[in-house]
Amino acid sequence: METVRIKKLNEVYNKIDCEPSVAYELNDYFTFDVPGAKFMPAYRNKMWDGKIRLFNPMACALYAGLNRYVEEFCKARDYEIEYDSSFASESFSLAEAKQFIQELNLPFQPRDYQLDAFVHGVRENRALLLSPTASGKSFIIYLLMRYYNAKTLIIVPTTTLVHQLNADFKSYGYDRDSHRIYAGQEKESSEKVTITTWQSIYKAPKDWFSKYDVVIGDEAHLFKAKSLTSILTKLEDCKYRFGFTGTLDGTQTHKLVLEGLFGPVRKVTTTAELIDQKHLSEFKIKAIVLSYPDEVRQMISRSADYQAEMDYLVRLEARNDFIKNLALSLEGNTLLLFQFVDKHGTVLNDMIKKEAKDRKVFFVHGGVDGEQRDMIRGIVEKETDSIIIASYGTFSTGINIPSISNVIFASPSKSRVRNLQSIGRGLRKSDNKKTATLFDISDDMSWKSKKNFTLLHFMERIKIYNEEKFDYKIYKVSITI
Numbered sequence: 352m353e354t355v356r357i358k359k360l361n362e363v364y365n366k367i368d369c370e371p372s373v374a375y376e377l378n379d380y381f382t383f384d385v386p387g388a389k390f391m392p393a394y395r396n397k398m399w400d401g402k403i404r405l406f407n408p409m410a411c412a413l414y415a416g417l418n419r420y421v422e423e424f425c426k427a428r429d430y431e432i433e434y435d436s437s438f439a440s441e442s443f444s445l446a447e448a449k450q451f452i453q454e455l456n457l458p459f460q461p462r463d464y465q466l467d468a469f470v471h472g473v474r475e476n477r478a479l480l481l482s483p484t485a486s487g488k489s490f491i492i493y494l495l496m497r498y499y500n501a502k503t504l505i506i507v508p509t510t511t512l513v514h515q516l517n518a519d520f521k522s523y524g525y526d527r528d529s530h531r532i533y534a535g536q537e538k539e540s541s542e543k544v545t546i547t548t549w550q551s552i553y554k555a556p557k558d559w560f561s562k563y564d565v566v567i568g569d570e571a572h573l574f575k576a577k578s579l580t581s582i583l584t585k586l587e588d589c590k591y592r593f594g595f596t597g598t599l600d601g602t603q604t605h606k607l608v609l610e611g612l613f614g615p616v617r618k619v620t621t622t623a624e625l626i627d628q629k630h631l632s633e634f635k636i637k638a639i640v641l642s643y644p645d646e647v648r649q650m651i652s653r654s655a656d657y658q659a660e661m662d663y664l665v666r667l668e669a670r671n672d673f674i675k676n677l678a679l680s681l682e683g684n685t686l687l688l689f690q691f692v693d694k695h696g697t698v699l700n701d702m703i704k705k706e707a708k709d710r711k712v713f714f715v716h717g718g719v720d721g722e723q724r725d726m727i728r729g730i731v732e733k734e735t736d737s738i739i740i741a742s743y744g745t746f747s748t749g750i751n752i753p754s755i756s757n758v759i760f761a762s763p764s765k766s767r768v769r770n771l772q773s774i775g776r777g778l779r780k781s782d783n784k785k786t787a788t789l790f791d792i793s794d795d796m797s798w799k800s801k802k803n804f805t806l807l808h809f810m811e812r813i814k815i816y817n818e819e820k821f822d823y824k825i826y827k828v829s830i831t832i
Contacts, residue, residue, distance in 0.1 A: 353369065354431040354432070355368070355425050355430050355431070355432050356369065356434075356435050357421060357436070358436045359436035362415065362586065363414065363586065363587055364413065365418065377406045377424065378406050378407075380424050381413065382402050382406075383402060383607070384402055385401055388401030414611025416611045417611045419615055440476075441474050443470060443474050444470075445466070445470060448466060448469060448470045452469075455494075455523075458523065461494070462487065464620040465486075465490055468480050468491050469498075472593055473495070475614060477592045477593065478617050479609050479617065480594065480595050481596060481617065482596075482620060483625065484771070485630070486597075489515075489519040489569070490519075491595070492516070492595065493520055495565070495567065496520075500543070501591075502562050503545070503563065504567070504586075505545065506548070507549075507569045508549060508569075508570050510533040511728070513547065513548060515728075516569065517529045517546055520544075529544040529546045530542040530546070531546050532546070532551045533551055536551070538551075549568075549579065553578040553581045554581075563586060565592070565593075566583070566592045566593075571595060583613075593614070594613030622821075623820045633787070634786070634788075634822065635786065635821075636816060638793065638824065638826065639792050639828055640795050640828070641670065644831075647796055652797075652798035652803070660803060661763075661804075661805070662694070664763075665690075665691055665695035665698075669832055672702070673792075673828070675702045677792075678759060679706060681756075683755075684738075684739070684752070685755070685757040687738065687740045687758075688760055688761060689740065689743070690742070690743055690762035692716045696740060700712070707738065713740065715742065716742040717742060717744060728752055731752055731754065731755075732754050756788070757790065759790045759792065760790065763793055763805040791809070791812060793805060793812075
């Protein structure tokens with residue numbers, strides 16, 4: 352019987368000792384096709400075969416967070432598995448956790464699932480915690496940061512989240528300013544806690560990372576794979592590592608890379624459970640399918656180009672007029688999300704501002720700096736009837752504005768991550784709202800049996816809504832060109 356031995360190399364990799372034939376089996380087992388690889392230049396230029404390999408059969412090294420998959424590999428083949436290093440869990444009881452939390456003098460008590468996530472993280476030293484928007488990820492991060500009381504590196508995808516997380520910590524009772532790193536900011540500090548965008552540090556030399564004992568990745572699904580691996584593999588001596596994400600994109604490669612670098616996935620809670628428990632607003636989706644005349648359908652059917660279809664839609668005056676009228680007709684704070692700044696966001700902003708009268712309208716995109724976005728967030732929180740016109744890249748993820756009552760998808764997308772994160776902008780509870788509504792705008796330009804690209808994307812979103820058990824209703828509206 353073959354034996355597979357696992358030994359810790361460092362906090363990033365384990366060494367797998369086995370026969371060469373087994374090593375090549377492991378290589379096959381941990382080799383995956385990358386979704387969409389055929390569209391990537393490296394694949395088209397025949398410089399890459401479109402696969403990702405997580406196991407190196409020559410060095411016999413594998414990400415330390417993937418032990419569970421090695422166990423599954425061995426079990427399926429009746430191979431023995433031995434651990435030559437200690438991978439035992441830490442002893443940390445629920446009573447100890449509650450005692451520690453009591454000493455923090457928090458302004459509120461953790462919810463049961465937050466407490467469970469905290470205990471699990473401490474026991475395992477590493478984890479990928481799957482917790483949806485508005486579940487209080489920043490609070491779980493705070494508990495871990497305070498528990499370890501060590502040099503901690505917290506990585507987020509946007510400048511806005513750097514400022515927001517620092518503000519969240521202060522609201523929990525942290526009496527220090529975390530050191531914040533984003534475009535052009537100083538990387539060195541004597542503070543124990545550093546909050547940074549991944550874009551600001553992924554090129555930093557390996558020795559810069561050596562001082563950190565704890566690494567936490569918030570919204571980890573948004574890190575570019577190469578940048579994420581570049582950062583996490585430099586943290587060779589960082590024992591405590593935790594990734595937080597509200598959504599995974601559904602691909603095996605995405606999940607395994609994140610698990611390998613942070614640790615096994617642990618589902619903290621679900622959006623449906625949070626709504627049932629009244630932690631989130633009641634939520635419904637109004638899916639509006641815009642139906643187009645035959646001449647448009649025939650024209651679009653002759654085009655096999657998704658980009659051309661999108662270009663037609665975002666420039667279409669009748670469609671933009673519908674979106675404008677919808678935004679202006681809604682009561683409560685409304686977040687309108689778009690994809691293209693110049694040819695869509697700017698146009699919608701001009702149209703809405705022209706007729707908004709006394710309503711406050713904010714335009715947010717990549718050219719608006721983080722501090723300005725944070726200021727807008729603060730203003731909107733005190734408003735009851737404002738409109739934010741924002742790009743997906745700036746306001747679809749992590750932004751905490753509980754007073755948002757309505758979310759409008761002005762640009763169609765099939766991305767599971769983007770859609771669920773965007774929905775989360777309207778789910779947080781506030782004193783000024785009881786329910787949240789998503790207006791999902793889609794476009795039916797199908798001709799005979801041929802469905803247009805954006806309608807197919809809408810069908811993918813409906814699958815997501817069914818999986819997440821969201822309450823939705825489909826409305827058909829004819830567009831006159």
